[in-house]
Amino acid sequence: MAVPLDEAVGLTLTAVPSDRRATIGAVPRWDERPLVGRAGELAALESSVARAVAGRGSAVLVAGDAGVGKSRLLDELAGRATARGLRVLTGHCVDLGEVGLPYLPFVDLLRPVAAELGDDASRLFAARSRAAADPDGTDLAGPVRPPVDDGRLQLFESVAAALAGLAADAPVLVLLEDLHWADRSSRDLLRYLLARLADEPVAVVASYRADDLHRRHPLRPLLAELVRLPGVERLDLAPLPDAAVQELVRGLAAGVPDRTVDDVVxxxxxxxxxxxxxxxxxLAGEALPLGLTDVLLARVEQLGPDAQQVLRVAAVAGRRVRHELVAAVVGPAGDLDPALAEAVHSHLLVVDPDGAYRFRHALVREAVLADLLPGERVRLHAAVAAHLAAVPGAGTAAERAHHLRGSNDLAGALSASLEAADEARRVGAPAEQLQHLEAALALWPAVPDAAARAGRSQAELLLDTAAAARRGGELHRAVALLRAAQEVLGPDGDRELRAQVHYTLGQVLARIEDQDAALRETAAAMALVPASPPSPVRTWAAATHARTSYDLERRDEGDAAAEEALAAADALGLDSAWADVAVTLARSRGGERVPARLEEALVRARRAGDADVEMRVLFNLAIVAWEAGQSAATLRWSDEGLARAVELGVEWSFYAAELRHLGVVSRYVLGDWDGSLALAERLARVPEMAAHVRAAGLLVQVGRGDPAAAERVAWARELVDRLDAYVLLLLSTAGAEVDLAAWAGDAGTAVTRAREAADTLARLWGASRLAVVRLTAMALSAVADAAATARLTGDGAAERRWAATGAELTGLARDAVADHTRVFGGHGPEAAAWQARLAAEAARLAGRADPGAWAASVEAFGYGHVYEQARSRWRLAEALVAAGDRAAALEPLCAAAETARSLGAAPLLDAVTALARRGRLELPGAGRMVETGAVFTPRETEVLALLARGRTNRQIGSELFISEKTASVHVSNILAKLGAGSRTEAVAVAASRGLLPTG
Known part of the structure; x- marks a missing residue:
């Protein structure tokens, strides 16, 4: 006799509704977000589904910590399986304590089937049930016998029959979530099903929390048994990589600040x-959300009192803690060992290979710390600090400083913080050095003998801290620290120390584009210290004043300061100051001996051991090569400089960041786009003042037509708007924005971004703004495209507007070149190439096919700019086609296509292919050229030609001697064949496909 479905499961199908809120899925879910970082795991699960589609049973046991993304992965799998035509059944286990409802997940997954079939549900598995009840039946899979009581055999076989019956119509995917909460009956049924359905088109995917499986967990032996069954696999879901978490966070909320993203990751x-x-x-300004704290502490509170105390000690001690420290603070080993074992077996602590204990997840430690009472926390910090002090080598100075602060020993904490800062400096870790020095500064007012302990005054400590901030790329922080030093010194402080603070502040202000303020600071430094007798402070003040004077085109003032500084540096043997002045003079005066002068400065800077000056020299060696059009030499110097920066521990200092930027752009120019992107994205930590390094990689993304380019450009634009005065970030971003808009046919945006950048450059860089030529040439390309479209459609007013806009852009470039020539003289090959491109675009804007102008642009970019030379070759071929020389156009077009393919420059390749089709050129790989007659009738071809000239239906009818109504029918047919929504769009589409009639 068949067993009704509800009786077979032993419960009514409405007994317990499926409720995801009973699992960790109660929090906002990822269902609407793209799956990130799980491509490999998803592929493995889809392979299991494919086996079911092929008619074989399979199972995958998905293990992962709570919240790692098991449910999101299964949701994605379910969606894809449904799209492939599988029936997906989902069951959820719920934590109901020791008295859980039997078979709950199977009730959950079979309920929709019962609702769908109604009274026919019982017939779904009746035949299999009878076979199972027959002791002579042979329906069981071979010799396999279910490891269950005989009284449950019919029930188990009924469920198997239901699944097999469903699979007879379409393969079935069974998803079981949170198997760690499954009751014993459900575990037994699962064991039976995986053995019983091996030859059925059923895939079973079951997930469970690995971190919940303590040694005595009842699921452990079942898992060990199941993985030995044929077709059963285990899939461990590791934590997401940082890049995937970053993508996830940015997808959850738009415009999240980088610091917030980095903190979350x-x-x-x-x-x-x-x-x-x-x-x-x-985003709400909370430290650790209450809901998350409750989730984390729930597992802690399941432990015994001794194990909880061990966790409290470990939390105070740090993320990793040695056994000796825990023993010293907690007490006798007899009580400690069982407590540690309980914490480890509950997967709250793990044992590292070196024997140290570590929290399985840092947020568990945060939650335990947050739950401590203030007095208890102070006592534990004191106990840990005492142990670290008593045992040599038990901890670092940074650890001692942390625990001394926590125990309210502020004097000891200040001394330990300074020691930790010194340790960080010696190992080349400026960010950590800055952190420890700022901790010492925070403690300074509370420690009466702070100066004696520090061995320096507060102002001197502020200077040292600002130096660490500069080495770590935190220039705005350095400005704030130096301003604080000025306040501490006041108007009556030591004159030499005040002068040192002034010129140091001048150096930093110059690097954040505040040249006027920098000059005021260096002038103040010069006024505080006499020139005679020479002194190191005066020498550096003069060297810095020379640099800021030249930046503001005060050449006479700069010459006087530079000559004084150079003579004093020679007299005092200050190699680093001499090298700094030599760089300033070489860059301001130019000449053939600049490289040799810089290499001499490099020798002196290295001899002096001044990392900042050495980085400045290396950057200038690279930039001189760049300005000479020697991209390969630029790359060589930038790579050498970056390697040296890493060696010195200053890889995010100002000039090291500039070297990295040059490495990104020189690789872009040389055609190593993969290398350019890799260098732009290499390090996770990027100070805001080095954001232009990452922004420089945007040109590759835009050039390749990367779908993510628009989002990344928006990220860079938000930074530009916030960091208004940082020009290199603006240039990297504006260049990408203009190019992106040009490829999208958005001339208005291209022009707006070019204008904005030109205005900012004029305000901040004055005559040194040749980059305006590049930006205006790129924007003029979009304007020329818009004018060509207006000309094609007969929109004379639009054509005149774009012509006026183009004239404005050309004027901006012309003024930039004139100002640069007036102040600095000539310019290098890059600027010459962009001027050639500008002239060629101007001819195109005017409607002239000028192959000579484009040939000049091709030749000019031959200095080494692979991509721009290819773009100019494309336009050269276009001009040759327009001039009627199709044979000559093929060679530059093929060369442009080859470069586009090698770079992965999809938009350029599309444009080259479209030109080949329009010009009826047999470009390899471009596909078959379609003749106009193959698409349109002869009459439609005539109508299309008149549409391209902007004729109305009445005018078309008049010229072709047909009625206006007939002309309208032909126009409608043309729009339908081209998939266009308007006459203008039809002309543009026909032109892009090479379907406009010629002649």
Missing amino acids: ARAEGNAFYAEELLAAG
């Missing part, structure tokens, strides 16, 4: 749920 440690909760808390 660091703290979430690859856990999707934690990332979402931390993002929500970060």
Whole structure:
């Protein structure tokens, strides 16, 4: 007798509704977000589904920590399986304690089937049930017998029959979530099904929390048994990589500040749920969200009192803690060992290979710390600090400083912070050095003998801290620290120290584009210290004043300061000051001996051991090569400089960041686009003042037509708007924006961005703004395209407007070149190439096919700019086609196509292919050329030609001696064949496909 479905499961199908809120899925879910970082895991699951489609049973046991993304992965799998025609059944296990409802996940997954079939549900598995009840039946898979009581055999076989019956119509995917909460009956049924359905088109995917499986968890032995069955695999879901978490966070909320993203990525440690909760808390200004704290502490509170105390000690001690420290703080080993074992077996602590204990996830530690009472926390910090002080080598100075602060020993904490800063400086870690020095500064007012402990005054400590900020690329922080030093010194402080603060502040202000303020600071430094007798402070003040004077085109003032500084540096043997002045003079005066002068400065800077000056020399060696059009030499110097910066521990200092930027752009110019992008994205930590390094990679993304380019450009634009005065970031961003808009046919945006950049460059860089030529030439390309479209459609007013806009852009470029020539003399090959491109675009704007202008542009970019030379070859071929020389056009067009393919420059390749079709040129790989007659009738061809001249239907009818109504029918047919929504669009589409009639 068949067993009714509800009786077979032992419950009514409405007993317990499926409720995802009973699992970790109660928090906002990822269902509407793209799946990130799980391509490999998803492919493995889809392989299991493919086996089911092929008629074989399969199963995958998906293991992962709570919140790592198991449910999101299964949701994605379900969607894809449904799209392939599989029936997807989902069941959820729920934590109902020791008295869970039997078979709950199977009730959950079979309920929709029962609702769909109604009274026919019981017939779904009746035949299989009878076979199972027959002791002589042979329906069981070979010799396999279910490891269950005989009284449950009929029930188990009924469920198997239901699934097999469903699979007879279409393959079935069974998803079981949160198997760690499954009751014993459900575990037994799962064991039976995986053995029973091996030859059925059924795939089973079951997920469980690996971190919940303590040694005595009842699921552990079942898992060990299941993985030995044929067709059963285990898939471990590791934490998401940082890049995937970053993508996830940016997808959850638009415009999230980089610092917030970095903080979430660091703290979430690859856990999707934690990332979402931390993002929500970060945007709301919370430290650790209450809901997340409750989730984390729930597992802690399941431990015994001794194990909880161990976790509290470990949390105070740090993310990793040695056994000796825990023993010293907690107490006797007899009580400690069982407590540690409980914490480890519960997967809250893990044991590293070196024997140290570590929290499985840092947020568990944060939650435990947040739960401590203030007095308890102070006592534990004191105990840990005492142990570190008593045992040599037990901890670092940074650890001691942390625990001394936590125990309210502020004097000891100040001394330890300074020691930690010194350790960080010696290992080349300026960010950590800055952190420790700022901690010492924060403690300064609370420690009466702070100066004696520090061995320096507060102002001197502020100077040292500002130097660490500069080495770490935190220039705005350095400005704030130096301003604070000025306040501490006041107007009556030591004159030499005040002068040192002034010229140091001048150096930093110059690097954040505040030249006027920099000059005021260097002038103040010069006024505080006499020129005679020579002194190091006066020498550096003069060297810095020379640089800022030249920046503001005060050449006489700069010459006087430079000569004084050079003579004093020679007299005092200050190699680093001499090298700094030599760079300033070489760059301001130019000449053939510039490279030799710079190499001499490099020798002196290295001899002096001054990392900042050495980086400045290396950058100038690279930039001189760049300005001479020697991209390969630029790349060589930038790579050498970056390697040296890493060696010195200053890779994000100002000039090291500039060298990295040059490395990105020189690779872009030389055609190494993969290398350019890799260098732009190499390091996770990028100070805001080095954001232009990443922004420089945008040109590659735009050039390749990367769908993510628009989002990345928007990110860079937000930074530009916030960091108004940082020109290199503006240039990198504006160049990408103009190019992106030009490829999209958005001439208005291209012009707006070029104008804005030109205005900012004029305001901040004055005569040194040759970059305006590049930006205006790129924008003029979009304007010429818009004018060509207006000309094609007979829109004379639009054509005149674009012509006026083009004249304005050309004027901006002309003024920039004139100002640069007046102040600096000539310019290098790059600027000459962009001027040639500008002239060629101007001819195109005027409607002239000028192959000579484009040939000049091709030749000019031959200095080494692979991509721009290819773009000019494309336009050269276009001009030759327009001039009627199709044979000559093929060679530059083929060369442009080859470059576009090698770079992966999809938009350029599309444009080259479209030109080949329009010009009826047999370009290899461009596909068959379609003749106009193959698409349009002879009459439609005539109508299309008149449409391209802007004729109305009445005018078309008059010229072709047909009625206006007949002309309208032909126009409608043309629009339909081209898929165009308007006459103008039809002409543009026909032109792009090479279907406009010639002649």
